[in-house]
Amino acid sequence: MGLIDFGARAAPPAPPSNGLQAEVYVDDVEARAQFQMGVAHFDKQEYREALEAFRRSLWLKKNRNTMGYIASCLKQLGQYDDALDQYEEMRREFPRLPAKIEATVAAEMAELSGLLGTLAVTGDAPAGALLFVDDRLRGKLPLEKSLRVSAGSRAVRVEKEGFAPLRTTVEVRAGEERVAELVAPSRRGLLVINEKHNWVLRVELDGKDVGVTPWQGLVDVGQHKVRLHGFMGAEALAACEAPGAAAEEGAKVASGVEVASVRLYEETRVVLGAEEQDASLRVESTPEGATVSIDARVVGKAPWEGRLPLGEHVIEVSADGFVSATRTVQLERRKQRELSMSLADRLAGERAARNRKIGVGLAYGVGAAGLGVFAVAGGLALGKVNGLDARCPDKQCPSTEAENQRAAAALGTAATVGLVVAGLGAAAGTTVLLLTRPESDEKGAGVTVSAGVGLGGFELKGRF
Missing domain, CATH: 1.20.58 (Methane Monooxygenase Hydroxylase; Chain G, domain 1)
Incomplete structure (x- = not known):
């Protein structure tokens, strides 16, 4: 079967497998040049190089003969499923093929179908993961339908960023469907924790300190309790600025406890808002310099100023030669208290x-x-x-x-x-x-x- 050339060049021999007549009616010079390059590689059985040239030509100009050559190259390379896909696309693009070409395409498709089976993926198959079969990327999970693959032993690999790959091997038979049952080596998911103001605070996960925000790590599947706590400098707190590192002192801040549900091989994000957990208190005494104790713990000499947890506190002021004085105060969020205490001469x-x-x-x-x-x-x-x-x-x-x-x-x-x-x-x-x-x-x-x-x-x- 002869090939119709773009110019005065002698017609190259027909493809060995499909017998398609190389009728190429394209005006684009580059498309014609790529097509001729592909035919030259095909004649030398350089099918991979031919495939690349034919694809460049097809990208420039759609042509049924170029599509036929591409299907032939894929078949020679053993990519029977892709070859069958190419013939199906050719039929969709050119539904009224000449009778002789249609007969050739039908015969090729029947032969390819006999070399293929189908593959389904189940088990621990994470959504959005990339599916590889024999190191060839075949799409993302979940699959819309079973995947056509060549008969034989197929290596299945699933990859998702941040997780260990899942692997299995499936023996595929022509005309039959096989299932790749994926089993995760460890049942874990990715947990990402942030503070809504971008404050750097300690992360308490299930009652244990695991680091500072922003934090992420692999954790067991299931429910986990998350809480943030730490300190913020007074200036950063007033300006709602995000510090570069966790503060060791200042205003005490903390979030409530949130329960995060972590699923296998999926990313779970938790954003918590921390609030001030203490208030400012200033204690003055007469005479000055008296010892200040708060909740039975000595904190310094008057005048004393500092931050305390919200709620009720017992303040005691004492000095040698004077009768100690005791007061109870109730501290509220964002309210500063000032306390002046006079001691009686003993x-x-x-x-x-x-x-x-x-x-x-x-x-x-x-x-x-x-x-x-x-x-x-x-x-x-x-x-x-x-x-x-x-x-x-x-x-x-x-x-x-x-x-x-x-x-x-x-x-x-x-x-x-x-x-x-x-x-x-x-x-x-x-x-x-x-x-x-x-x-x-x-x-x-x-x-x-x-x-x-x-x-x-x-x-x-x-x-x-």
């Missing part, structure tokens, strides 16, 4: 306590003495009155009882004066207690006083 307090005890003692002592006078004089007066009642019927006493009457009256007056003095002393002592009550009493120490009076006896108990 010696002045002791003197005040001593004077208080003396004053209270004197007042209650006077009151006790008054109660004693009242009890004794009252008892004697009562005895005199009872004797007069017995000796003076109808309250008519003879002149001989005048002295006893005067004595009874005097004792009654003394008892009344004693009772008044006792009341004044008790009132004065109680007033001193209340007006000079120390801070401990104000917080619930309390004062207890009890008294008992009887003929010939008196008792006073108290707690100051």
